[in-house]
Amino acid sequence: MKNENIIYGLRAVIEAINANQPINKIFIQKGLKGELHKELESSARKNGISLSYVPIEKLNRFTRNNHQGVVAQISPVEFHNFEELVEKVLSKEEHPLFLLLDGVSDVRNFGAIIRTAECSGVHGIIIPKNGAAPITEDTVKTSAGAAFNVPIAKVDHLKDAVFYLQSSGIVITGATEKAENDIYEVDFNQPTAIIMGSEEKGISPSTLSSIDHQAKLPLMGKIGSLNVSVACGVFLYEVVRQRSR
Template sequence: MHKTTQIYGIRAVIEAINANEPIDKVFVQKGLKGDLSRELEGLIRKNGINTSYVPIEKLNRLTQNNHQGVVANISPITFYELEELVEKVIAKKEAPLFLLLDQLSDVRNFGAIIRTAECTGVDGIIIQKKGAAPVTADTIKTSAGAAFKVPIAKVDHIKDAVYYLQASGISVVAATEKTDTSIYDISFSGPSAIVMGSEDRGISPSTLKAADHLAKLPLLGEIESLNVSVACAVFLYEAVRQRALPKS
């Protein structure tokens, strides 16, 4: 029931998109031509679907079936619209906590972060439609099932999500080493959102510029950074710690 569904064949993928199935990623053979492939390309662009253009050998490894140059993964979860998620949470909670992932690409890191998010009471996770880690069987397994408990929204651009959250009265904190401000000098007691970056590039410059606060973790050893899922856990538990303190 919760396994990632794989579909293959150009027509089947077109029909799935038109049926509004929660397609997580489409793999398209490089150089694919024809009327149907052009129709598929148009639908992919229109719907902002995460797509990789790969050699036929990759598709042959994904499925033994007649894929016709196209394989797609239907997500085992249903994604939210950003506005729907934020409005629903704000209506219920005075100080919500959101987590934004700026093009995180590793599915196991994604799963570990979802698990921590569930344990720390995160009200929603926001990811980018293109370039983000898909929700796969590995994601579900690493999350220990938390992917079915924490709402996840997809957006075209993380920066636009930052602006929407700010307009909704939520303070946005970006986790980055490009600041002198420590995480321990930031308040997470009010409505908050934390942005974590990708494993290799961190948070995009435009998103960093849009954030209300930049914060870093103290690193006392010689290694210059933590794994993103570990860093994310530290940020989330600092929010938990602050929110557990007695109100003055």
Template sequence: MNNQIYGIRAVLEAIDSEQPINKIFLQKGLGGELFRELETSIRKKGISSSYVPIEKLNRLTKNNHQGVVANISPVQFHNFEDLVEQVLSKEKSPLFLLLDQVSDVRNFGAIIRTAECCGVNGIIIPKTGAAPITDDTVKTSAGAAFKVPIAKVDHLKDAIFYLQSSAIQVVAATEKSENDIYAVDFNTPCAIVMGAEDKGISNSILNLVDHKAKLPLLGEIGSLNVSVACGVFLYEVVRQRMS
């Protein structure tokens, strides 16, 4: 599949038509009225972008890029609030997954695959700092990326406030907790937050959640891979809800 758009006007058209753009690469030092219009549009839409040397753009595509290359997601993103309301209208005990700066595309794909197997109703990621959905993500997810609704939000904190106002408890998976996962009641509407591979969940997010829970670790290594930890958390939800 072709997940790349190049050229200033073509990328502007993609933004205006609400294409699911992962990231836009802009040539350093480029100017002109149309380029500035593109920069303004990128800022207004909150699209992830970076300024790079022309050599990087030349490596991304051999076509006439005019100083702009955009990577397009192979899946369409959902509106967060609409997704939550749709799920709440159908499910008695919905299950959401929030990813705080998970940045590895293969971890992301593995998480999506497990989420689909565990009946997760939606995955929520921030617009910036999160792993993009690439062909590798889709492949690692075994196609689950086309089945689980994924929503992008400006700030995860706002998403948490919205979920809590909708009577959905938010549980953070973190070693910074006295309680382990088995002390949490998952038989209610809930959302699980998983953190970045290197730093875990940010303190600003931890301060907002309803519960914090850790996994018991009996060996000497202090943490699990985030996709593995996510699988353990999700299957504890499944175990409780099936018992």
């Protein structure tokens, strides 16, 4: 974590939260107590910011300055307001394309997905505030800089984002091996959002039950699934294929 990507000190981090700075994670010294500490924890949880309790030695490696037991990692990318992003895209695009990520937690997979999303014309990526991979230097590097070109929005609950998109006339397709139909049976020549789940758990059951279509990739080998970034690329380029005909 480079120094330009961190802020430190109890009051400084609290002010950064209140100013809606794009904070990926806050590292807090184990055993830290006090009213400011309680205020920091409360504000972080209210804003869906991940907290990690660590020994003071780890904080000392982040900075030699007086960190007061608190160091925050700042995202190199500014996040967009979800509803404003959707309305802006809908006002400009006849067939918008959104990508939702449910539980994708590996920063390199996330970076690879962002890169493919940018290349395939995705108009916005939507992730939950909790449980999603942070945007770090590794994410940006793996995305080949695409993280600066594709709007990314964070939401409190991905299921609420699904309902909002559906109410805006966008059809949601979820990638899951549990689907009866494969990807080539889905019509992507309409306003579309694709949702990808984590490699471990897939799309959460409550979200999966609320979407419009489920689709799977045909697999010819013995392994039961693809890497999520590879599967995402196949889905996005099937959209490109259909829309370019």
